[in-house]
Amino acid sequence: MRLNDCDPSFKHEIARQPGGEGIKTCFACAACTARCPVGSLKPEYDPRRLLRLAILGRREEVLSSPLIWLCCSCQNCSEVCPQDVRCTDVLTAIKNLAAAAGYAPPSGQAMARQLAAHGRLLEVGEFENDKRAELGLPPVSEQPGDYQALLGLKPEAPRPAGEGA
Amino acid sequence: MEALLFLGCTVPVRNLNYELSARKVAAHLGVELKDMAELGCCGYPLKAFDQETALLLAARALAQAGSTGLTVVPLCSSCAGTLNEAAHHLDHDPETRARVQDKLRPLGLEYRPGVRVRHLARYLLEEVGLKAIAQKITRPLNEFTFAPHYGCHLLKPSRVMVGFDDPEAPTSLARLIEVTGAQALDYRYLKECCGGGVLGADEDLAGRMAGRKLMELTQAAVTAMVVICPFCNVMFEGQQKTIAKKLGSEIKVPVVYLTQILGLAMGLSPDELGFRLNRVKPKELLAAFK
Numbered sequence: 001m002r003l004n005d006c007d008p009s010f011k012h013e014i015a016r017q018p019g020g021e022g023i024k025t026c027f028a029c030a031a032c033t034a035r036c037p038v039g040s041l042k043p044e045y046d047p048r049r050l051l052r053l054a055i056l057g058r059r060e061e062v063l064s065s066p067l068i069w070l071c072c073s074c075q076n077c078s079e080v081c082p083q084d085v086r087c088t089d090v091l092t093a094i095k096n097l098a099a100a101a102g103y104a105p106p107s108g109q110a111m112a113r114q115l116a117a118h119g120r121l122l123e124v125g126e127f128e129n130d131k132r133a134e135l136g137l138p139p140v141s142e143q144p145g146d147y148q149a150l151l152g153l154k155p156e157a158p159r160p161a162g163e164g165a
Numbered sequence: 166m167e168a169l170l171f172l173g174c175t176v177p178v179r180n181l182n183y184e185l186s187a188r189k190v191a192a193h194l195g196v197e198l199k200d201m202a203e204l205g206c207c208g209y210p211l212k213a214f215d216q217e218t219a220l221l222l223a224a225r226a227l228a229q230a231g232s233t234g235l236t237v238v239p240l241c242s243s244c245a246g247t248l249n250e251a252a253h254h255l256d257h258d259p260e261t262r263a264r265v266q267d268k269l270r271p272l273g274l275e276y277r278p279g280v281r282v283r284h285l286a287r288y289l290l291e292e293v294g295l296k297a298i299a300q301k302i303t304r305p306l307n308e309f310t311f312a313p314h315y316g317c318h319l320l321k322p323s324r325v326m327v328g329f330d331d332p333e334a335p336t337s338l339a340r341l342i343e344v345t346g347a348q349a350l351d352y353r354y355l356k357e358c359c360g361g362g363v364l365g366a367d368e369d370l371a372g373r374m375a376g377r378k379l380m381e382l383t384q385a386a387v388t389a390m391v392v393i394c395p396f397c398n399v400m401f402e403g404q405q406k407t408i409a410k411k412l413g414s415e416i417k418v419p420v421v422y423l424t425q426i427l428g429l430a431m432g433l434s435p436d437e438l439g440f441r442l443n444r445v446k447p448k449e450l451l452a453a454f455k
Contacts, residue, residue, distance in 0.1 A: 017216075018216060018217070018220075018254075018261070019216070037357050037358045037360075037374060038363065038370065038374070041370060041373050041374060041377075042367075042370055066366075069213070069363075069366040070363055070366055070367055070370065071362075071363075072317075072358050072360065072361075072362035072363045072374070073213075073317070073362045074317040074321070074358040074362065075317055075318075075321035075322045075332075076317075076321070076332075076358075078321070078322050078324075079321060079322070079323060079332050079333065080333075086322070088322075092212060092213060092216055093216075095213045095214070096213070096214065096215060096216055099213075099214040099215060104213075104214050105365070105366065107365055108211065108213070108214030108215070109214075111210045111211060112211060112214075112218075115205075115206055115210075115211075115222070118205075119205035119206065120174045120205045120206050121174035121175070121206055121210055122174050122175060122178040122179065123178075124177065124178060128177075128178055131181065132177065132181065135181055135185055135439065136185075137177075137181065137184060137185060137188075138200055140172065140177045140202075141202045142205070143202065143203055143205060144205070146203075146225055146272050146274075147205065147206070147222065149271070149272055150218065150221045150222060150225060150268060150272075151218060
């Protein structure tokens with residue numbers, strides 16, 4: 001690893017994100033890794049190593065790594081960390097930076113569009129409400145107005161055929 | 166007693182047996198669960214991509230729900246975790262709160278600190294109480310053993326879920342199982358995540374996460390696994406056949422919702438509790454209620 005390839009400001013960039021502050025106190029004890037249910041099945045996913053790379057300033061390597069998306073957000077690491085790093089939250093901060101840099105999987109934008117269209121991740125139409133009524137459950141409505149405003153997205157016209165999600 | 170039901174996105178479409186049994190059990194315990202049409206998504210799905218926007222969506226839900234003055238009761242652990250974390254964040258960080266208020270104001274909404282969010286399981290344990298539940302038990306489930314699955318966001322992060330269970334040695338769900346007279350199993354992978362959080366990113370990994378729990382419980386020959394979250398249900402019930410095939414293992418673990426077994430123990434019928442919709446049938450359990 002060459003120092004010239006490292007960006008020493010990266011850890012500060014992470015620390016400026018909500019929940020990212022904890023990265024500065026990590027002393028690499030690997031309690032997070034020891035308690036990680038993902039790492040125990042997939043050793044190449046190692047939260048301690050990801051945080052180390054981030055602290056060293058390996059910006060592109062971290063942000064472009066598909067491994068950062070394997071955090072299951074279970075918060076085990078946050079519970080056992082002696083430095084209160086809140087590793088799950090630091091990884092969320094890193095994922096947010098990766099998304100801003102264009103490295104996120106496309107599902108994020110697809111979900112945002114779905115929320116702008118329906119206010120819910122799963123649509124509720126007549127079919128769903130009929131099924132609910134059969135069980136004596138009250139109808140559920142879609143109220144996407146606020147979601148469009150907060151997401152800054154208008155509900156979309158149907159995309160022409162051939163265009164991906 | 167009154168509380169505000171927070172259905173979220175998944176339960177009212179995919180987990181009708183959970184919703185049905187939750188409503189029935191609450192009513193049986195004298196809790197009136199109110200509905201509010203404005204409540205939609207809690208914001209969780211966007212958190213990994215853009216947590217500022219996710220927080221705005223959570224704050225919107227909390228502002229709507231908070232206007233009732235009632236305790237907000239989600240059935241989904243992701244909704245419960247997200248709303249609890251958002252309320253905690255907004256209540257403790259005036260700068261963030263002011264920023265969020267600026268975005269909510271044009272919608273005619275205001276977040277007022279102090280909105281109380283309790284996952285249904287926590288609400289039943291703390292606000293209704295084991296004593297009141299025990300008084301309603303008319304058909305004890307003494308002959309059955311259930312494996313609790315706590316999942317992640319009922320308990321964690323513990324700095325937010327102040328004063329509740331210990332995530333490293335949890336007992337809350339076991340106590341809610343034992344109040345029915347049944348045994349709650351302690352097992353090796355008791356505390357582990359279902360894998361639902363990585364299902365989208367790595368299906369194979371998610372399957373192995375759920376699979377190790379399912380394999381252990383197949384060996385243990387429990388009556389059923391008890392879940393309190395629609396995503397955990399996706400992994401353990403919805404994906405069970407796929408996981409068994411992939412791992413080449415004999416896996417057979419019935420999956421039920423906490424409210425379904427509470428309901429049975431209170432004398433409600435399997436039909437009233439939506440057991441028809443359970444996909445891996447708890448045959449041993451249902452045979453006792455024919």
